[in-house]
Amino acid sequence: MRLDVVTIFPDYLAPLRLSLVGKAIETGIVDLRVHDLRDWTHDRHRTVDNTPYGGGAGMVMKPEPWGECLDTLVPEPGEDAETAAPGPRLLVFTPSGRRFDQALADELAGEQHLILACGRYEGIDARVVPYARTRMRVEEISIGDYVLNGGEAAALVVIEAVVRLIPGVIGNPDSLTEESHSAGHDRLLEYPIYTKPPSWRGLEVPEVLFSGHHAQIAAWRRERAVELTRERRPELLSDQG
Ligand code: 6GU
Numbered sequence: 001m002r003l004d005v006v007t008i009f010p011d012y013l014a015p016l017r018l019s020l021v022g023k024a025i026e027t028g029i030v031d032l033r034v035h036d037l038r039d040w041t042h043d044r045h046r047t048v049d050n051t052p053y054g055g056g057a058g059m060v061m062k063p064e065p066w067g068e069c070l071d072t073l074v075p076e077p078g079e080d081a082e083t084a085a086p087g088p089r090l091l092v093f094t095p096s097g098r099r100f101d102q103a104l105a106d107e108l109a110g111e112q113h114l115i116l117a118c119g120r121y122e123g124i125d126a127r128v129v130p131y132a133r134t135r136m137r138v139e140e141i142s143i144g145d146y147v148l149n150g151g152e153a154a155a156l157v158v159i160e161a162v163v164r165l166i167p168g169v170i171g172n173p174d175s176l177t178e179e180s181h182s183a184g185h186d187r188l189l190e191y192p193i194y195t196k197p198p199s200w201r202g203l204e205v206p207e208v209l210f211s212g213h214h215a216q217i218a219a220w221r222r223e224r225a226v227e228l229t230r231e232r233r234p235e236l237l238s239d240q241g
Contacts, residue, residue, distance in 0.1 A: 001029070001030055001031070001109075001111065001112060001113070001114070001162075001166060002030075002031040002033070002088075002112065002113040002114070003031065003032045003113075003114050003115075003159060004033045004035060004073050004088075004113075004114070004116070005032070005033070005035065005116045005118065005159075006037050006066075006069055006073075006115065006116065006117050006118060007034065007035070007036070007037060007118040007150075007151075008036065008037050008038060008048055008120055009120075009150070009152055010034045010036050012118075012152040012153075012156075013032075013034045013152065013156070015156065016032060016156065016159060020160075020163070020169065020170070021160055021163045021164075023169075024163050024166065024169045027168075029163075029166055029168055029169055030166070030169075035069065035073075037061075037065050037066070037069060038065070040064075040065040040066075040069045040072070041064075041065050047062070048061055048062055048065055049061055049062060050062050052122065056122075057122075058121055058122035059121040059122060060122055060123060060124070060125055061119055061120065061121055061123065061125060061128075062125060063124070063125040063127050063131075066117070066124060066128045067128065067131060070090070070115070070128075070135065073088070073115055074088055074090075074115070074135055074136055077135075086112075086137070087113070087136055087137075088111075088112075088114060088115050088136055088137075089108070089111050089114055089115070089136065089137045089138075089139065090114075090115045090117060090132050090136050090138045090139070091108075091114060091116045091138075091139050091141050092117045092124070092128075092129055092132075092138060092139070092141065092151075093116070093117065093118055093119060093141055093142070093143075093151025093154040094123060094124075094141070094142060094151070095142050095145075095146075095147050095148070096140070096142065097140035097142040098139060098140060098141055098142065099142055099143075099144070100142065100143045100144075100154075100157070100158060102161070102181040102182060102183075102187065103183075105158070105161040105162050106165060108158070108162045109162050109163075109165035109166055114162075115136075116151075116158070116159070117151065118151030118152045118154075118155050119150060119151050120149065120150040120151075121150075141154065141158065142154070143157050143158070164176075178190070185225070187236060188225040188226060188228075188237075189232060189233060189236070190228075191220075191221040191222070191224040191225045191228070192224060192228075194209060198210070206220070208220045
């Protein structure tokens with residue numbers, strides 16, 4: 001999968017070179033390219049922002065650098081546009097976007113090429129997204145109902161959630177179907193897990209887990225998962241029996 005991240009803080013994406021995503025980059029499963037938006041400015045100060053029309057606090061990201069950046073990363077569709085591959089999908093990070101969740105992560109993990117646009121300040125000039133929609137598939141994404149200073153932290157979150165779903169990135173693919181929010185687990189929260197010792201500071205591992213009775217263990221885990229989900233995230237239960 002190719003990932004192009006566009007930001008005015010390229011160093012913010014450095015942690016992606018670590019750990020599991022870093023390994024996926026090293027092995028060639030992921031081709032990560034981080035771009036400085038200021039490379040598409042032409043003035044001496046490499047200006048990317050300006051004051052908002054209509055007044056108000058803060059600054060707005062100028063449309064021109066974004067337009068030139070997208071034109072570079074996404075060349076015009078050629079003659080064989082009808083038969084060609086679908087082309088990249090653009091993710092624009094904004095607190096007013098569609099809420100990012102595991103279902104969207106699953107969907108994005110099937111893409112060949114994502115472009116991740118990280119806005120700063122009060123946001124990107126509102127003409128950039130409609131322009132981009134004439135060239136490619138565009139998703140405006142929020143990672144939750146709170147405000148960040150920019151899209152970079154959101155891009156880190158989305159990349160980690162998506163890359164770990166690409167076949168070959170996680171050693172044992174069974175761990176993908178067992179975990180919280182995964183489709184293989186009806187998107188329930190995860191049941192509690194334990195390891196040795198059986199007794200620790202007066203707290204015991206539940207007896208059923210020593211039984212070796214796989215059906216009973218599976219039933220117990222399912223009950224715990226449903227119970228925990230009902231307690232903490234009842235809205236996740238509403239769409240199942
Ligand atoms: Cl994607 N961007 C910003 N600036 N704030 C956010 C967000 C994104 N998601 C939640 N809050």
